[in-house]
Amino acid sequence: MLLNECGFDFYTGVPCSVLGNIINYLSESDRFMYVPATRESEALGIAVGAYMGGKKPVVLMQNSGLGNSLAALTSLVLLYRFPILLVVSWRGYLGKDAPEHLLMGKYMLDFLKVMNVPTRVLSADVLEEQIVDSVRVLAEEKVPVALILRRGVVE
Amino acid sequence: MRRYDAVKAIVDCLDDEFIVACNGLISRELFSVKDRTRNFYMLGSMGLSSAIGLGAALARPDKKIVVLDGDGNMLMALGILATVGVFLPKNFVEIVLDNECYESTGGQDSASPVTKFDAISSSCGFRNSGFVDSLDDLKKMLTVFLNSDGPSFIHVKVDRGRVSVPRVSISPVEIKNRFMRELES
Numbered sequence: 001m002l003l004n005e006c007g008f009d010f011y012t013g014v015p016c017s018v019l020g021n022i023i024n025y026l027s028e029s030d031r032f033m034y035v036p037a038t039r040e041s042e043a044l045g046i047a048v049g050a051y052m053g054g055k056k057p058v059v060l061m062q063n064s065g066l067g068n069s070l071a072a073l074t075s076l077v078l079l080y081r082f083p084i085l086l087v088v089s090w091r092g093y094l095g096k097d098a099p100e101h102l103l104m105g106k107y108m109l110d111f112l113k114v115m116n117v118p119t120r121v122l123s124a125d126v127l128e129e130q131i132v133d134s135v136r137v138l139a140e141e142k143v144p145v146a147l148i149l150r151r152g153v154v155e
Numbered sequence: 156m157r158r159y160d161a162v163k164a165i166v167d168c169l170d171d172e173f174i175v176a177c178n179g180l181i182s183r184e185l186f187s188v189k190d191r192t193r194n195f196y197m198l199g200s201m202g203l204s205s206a207i208g209l210g211a212a213l214a215r216p217d218k219k220i221v222v223l224d225g226d227g228n229m230l231m232a233l234g235i236l237a238t239v240g241v242f243l244p245k246n247f248v249e250i251v252l253d254n255e256c257y258e259s260t261g262g263q264d265s266a267s268p269v270t271k272f273d274a275i276s277s278s279c280g281f282r283n284s285g286f287v288d289s290l291d292d293l294k295k296m297l298t299v300f301l302n303s304d305g306p307s308f309i310h311v312k313v314d315r316g317r318v319s320v321p322r323v324s325i326s327p328v329e330i331k332n333r334f335m336r337e338l339e340s
Contacts, residue, residue, distance in 0.1 A: 049212070
């Protein structure tokens with residue numbers, strides 16, 4: 001997995017069907033830890049603690065969980081400048097999904113932009129460059145970076 | 156017992172342990188009692204002090220992490236106790252200072268008067284869980300728990316009311332940097 005090769009060694013989050021295979025892979029591996037959080041804000045808190053303990057953490061969540069994460073992002077991750085990688089699924093992409101996903105699917109990118117969170121919508125053909133570039137932004141700017149994952153881009 | 160005195164008693168029991176303190180008056184009182192580079196003052200993000208403590212405890216199993224929480228923070232984040240129960244870190248101690256209200260915002264009632272936090276933690280698998288309502292018992296229990304394998308949990312009933320304490324005057328980035336330097340060493 002590309003993320004491991006880039007040094008990310010601590011994973012936490014709340015599942016989404018789009019992220020299901022990735023989380024199954026992480027949970028079954030004994031090479032790194034996956035912490036199943038009870039909510040997305042909790043995952044951000046755990047990631048912050050792990051980062052201060054020397055880990056390179058990744059938080060995985062469905063975009064619906066971004067709403068749950070707002071206070072944690074603004075008054076913890078952005079305030080203290082924690083470079084945490086977020087992998088966020090894009091439910092509601094192009095307005096084609098179950099009704100509960102449509103509004104967050106529509107507003108998600110604006111929402112991240114308003115908060116000044118560097119965001120990359122992942123594409124299979126440039127995946128490696130996108131991740132390497134995100135690692136650079138995390139290290140240089142000490143801010144969270146959001147990678148947006150549409151269904152089918154990564155298996 | 157006054158919460159300020161409880162914070163003081165806890166700090167007196169500690170040596171090189173790390174403290175993650177929740178937002179509001181508990182961070183401010185800890186800062187006033189004894190500012191240490193091993194203190195992480197959580198200024199916002201209410202409810203996440205125990206999550207931050209858990210992440211640090213999992214990343215550094217060789218360091219003891221003590222979370223100083225209030226009833227409001229704990230009620231907002233009861234789910235974290237289940238997450239702790241999955242990993243049962245031996246180096247994790249959670250202390251809830253419960254005054255049954257949101258003191259930092261003016262003393263509005265919280266939902267904690269009938270909540271047995273220690274029983275909840277025990278149900279989630281914590282190895283040690285206890286309830287205290289006096290300074291002596293707090294010091295005794297904390298000393299025992301600090302010398303035992305965790306995770307440990309102390310529910311401390313404290314009085315309502317506040318003493319006058321300044322705000323934490325260290326910048327968030329500096330709070331982070333000095334805590335990280337200590338954890339690295």
